[in-house]
Amino acid sequence: MLIQMIPEIGHFALILALLMALVQALMPLAGAATRRPLWMAYARPMAAGQFGFVLLAFLCLSASYLLDDFSVANVANNSNSLLPWYYKVSAVWGNHEGSMLLWILMLAGWSFAVACFSRDLPEAMLARVLGIMGLISIGFLAFILITSNPFERLLPNVPGDGADLNPLLQDFGLIIHPPTLYMGYVGFSVVFAFAIAALLGGRLDAAWTRWARPWTNIAWAFLTVGIALGSWWAYYELGWGGWWFWDPVENASLLPWLAGTALIHSLAVTEKRGAFKSWTVLLAISTFSLSLLGTFLVRSGVLTSVHAFANDPSRGFFILMLLGVTVGLSLLVFALRAPRVSHAVGFNWLSRDALLLINNILLIIMTVTVLLGTVYPLLLDALGMGKISVGPPYFNALFVPLTVVLCLFMGLGPVSRWKRMATGELWRRLALAGLAALVIGILAPLLYGGEWNLWVSLGLVSALWLVLPILRDLYDKSRKTGLRRLSLAYWGMVLGHLGVAVTIVGVAVVSNYSVERNVRLAPGDSVQVAGYEFAMTDLQARRGPNFLADTATFEVRREGATRSFTMAPEKRLYLARGMPMTQVALRPGLFRDLYVAMGEDLEDGSWAIRIQYKPFVRWLWLGGLLMAAGGVLAVADRRYRRRRATAPAGKEALA
Structure with a gap:
């Protein structure tokens, strides 16, 4: 009973x-x-x-x-x-x-x-x-x-x-991806609540940011891992071999991540220098609002996507009302309270304060770029002004150059000083790193099969520009105080920037050096792709717990190698829904993936087969994990483990 x-x-x-x-x-x-x-x-x-x-x-x-x-x-x-x-x-x-x-x-x-x-x-x-x-x-x-x-x-x-x-x-991806992604989405509610609470309490000083920063970093780390897992899941599950499709639902998770990245840096400035107080609160409101917007897009029925839950539009209207009330009331509180509790803090335009401000502006421009490309077609359709499609060409044309400019200022930030810095000192710290990044970034693609590519060079220069100044800074600090005296927050910053660099290398290389062949193969046939021989040796039918599958067996051997290995992609038919699915065969590696997917049965004993060579694709997700690890490491810093934050006198001691 x-x-x-x-x-x-x-x-x-x-x-x-x-x-x-x-x-x-x-x-x-x-x-x-x-x-x-x-x-x-x-x-x-x-x-x-x-x-x-x-x-x-x-x-x-x-x-x-x-x-x-x-x-x-x-x-x-x-x-x-x-x-x-x-x-x-x-x-x-x-x-x-x-x-x-x-x-x-x-x-x-x-x-x-x-x-x-x-x-x-x-x-x-x-x-x-x-x-x-x-x-x-x-x-x-x-x-x-x-x-x-x-x-x-x-x-x-x-x-x-x-x-x-x-x-x-x-798929295993469903088990881990949504919970991780939601932990990030919802986690930004904490910093939103702290920001509104600070406004209501009448104090926007360093204490609320010190309390909110650990929660923000953890939420951002979860969202970073969630996005990386989603990319990895789409890569091996959909059978196309792509890692990011600029799908509107993918963009819905990228939006709060971009705003959250700006928020993390703005919180650091507010805690350290007492600057950007109103800006930090506005970013906290915007980041959580974008999380709610993502929830609306996925569940409103306005999107057609493999990721979306197409439901009754009345549900979407309910969430849209929640979004409107949340954003409207929070902005009203901000408008009424922020001018009374915010105070300007001066800084020189050649300082870490200014560089972080520029980074924040660039991140917000990138956020608006993605937001417009995602929402504008929906608005036109809702207003009866026709249907348009905004795809990868739009996003790549705007997002990639902005990323390069962002990397330029990110490389300057870690070696600059707060408040003001002499031009000569900054030049001495960065000249050698900049020259090395330029030379290595231009020459390195020549070592990759002798094929030079502008976009790969640009990606490598950007990544090296992020890493080499940090290495120079680590060297300088080790000579003065020793590496053991560096805070965990500093090491978190190092890991975070390293993760961005690793991701950029992965994006640049896999986007320009991938090899794909669509071929017709039957048992006994073979094909050469990117220096590997793929020989189909067998084709068998099997039954799973709730599906039927055709399984192809491939013996794969690299040119000049004596040993081979086996790859076994499948084409499944799920019994309850009668829906066919591709089960990809992957041979992963740190520097390349081999990817085999079965297409359609061509009815003469042969199958349409997609074979892909994906260099450095794992670096995309490795970079995401490094970024998330940096966020978690920063939370472990000793100043967030203090029993009580030091607070000035006040009616509520809001520090």
Whole structure:
């Protein structure tokens, strides 16, 4: 009997979570405004209770999937009795309703984490932060209960089996990519809440940025890994061999990442120098707003994408209203409070302050560029002004030059000084590094098969310009103080910039030196691609747990080598949906990937085969991991482990 009531228990848990979110939002905010400690004390237990009930609801939906309860519409539409158990678990968030429940679970989890790990914050500040996060939870809990109930029943017409999970999503990527990406998306709600709380409290000085920076870095690290995982998943799952398609939903995750990158650097300036106070708050608002915009684009039904959940447009209108209210109210608070609490801090235009400001401006220009290319076609269509398509040519033509200019200033930043710096000193630090980057970047492509490429050289020069000045700075610091005395935040910066350089090298090389052949092969045939011989030796049919597959076996040997290795791509037919899928065969390596995908059966015993040679493609995702590691390492810096931030006297000691 209890098992049959699991969906009702989950639904009731969401209702209780909404009630707790109401208390979490209203009581602490009112208590902070009226200075009533008892009301403010509601913040922590309500955040914990809300997280507990949302977690219970999530576990109930997971149990419905694992128990094959096809009386639940969500389970019947996205699972099947033949589906392996691990895909049943990931199918929980492989649909609109379940992914929204995961989104809300992440939001409740971030609130609970702030309640647990921010005990040294002034009570009023913590009350405001958790109260604002409670307001966000109210909106999304109301959304899921009103428009997207994951526990809706199909009684009495219960199907005998489910429709199965989309074969595109029956992959390890679904297990790890959405949770990681959502942790980044939702994590920016914390810095948003800190920024609005600081505005409401009347103080925009260094303390709120010191409290917010660790949360921001962690959220940015999760989003970085999530984007990298999404690129990796698309690369091997879709069968095209591409790593970024400028798909609108891909762009939706890139937008908050770009704004979040600017926010991280702006927080550093505000904490260190007390500058960019209003700019930092505006970036915090913009970054979380772009996260909400991404949620709207994916779930509104306005996009056609392999990544999107095309649903009832009324759901999209609800999220659009949430976005409008969040952005509108936060900008209203900013307009009313920022002029009263912000103060200008001077700096010379040849200083780290100025260079970081220029970097921020460039990152925002890049953000606006991607935003316009993504949203403008949708606006034209909505206004009945026709349909246009904005694709890679637009994004590459604008984004690539901006990235090169950004790298120029990124290379200057780590070796510059705060407030002001002599031109001669900066020249002495950078002249040798700049010359070496130019020479190596121009000559290195000649070593790659003797083929010189302008774009590869430009990418290598940009990457070396990021790395060599940092190496010079490390050398100078090791002579003065020793490397052991450098802070973890500094090492995090080094890793982050190194990750950007590694990614740029990967993008430049794989985009210009890839080799692709589309061939017709049957068992016994072979073909030469990029110095490798691919010989099809066998073709067999096999049955999987919920699919039928044709598997081709290739013996692959490099020219001049005596040893060979096997690659086995598949063409699958998933039984429940009757949907064909390509299962790519990969031979990964640090400096190249070999990529084999089966196309169509040509009915004479031969198959259409796509074979690709992808040099340095792994550097794309290695760079993302290095960037994320840099963000996490910066959080471990000792100044964020202090028991209490030093705060000046004030009615709330908001430091």
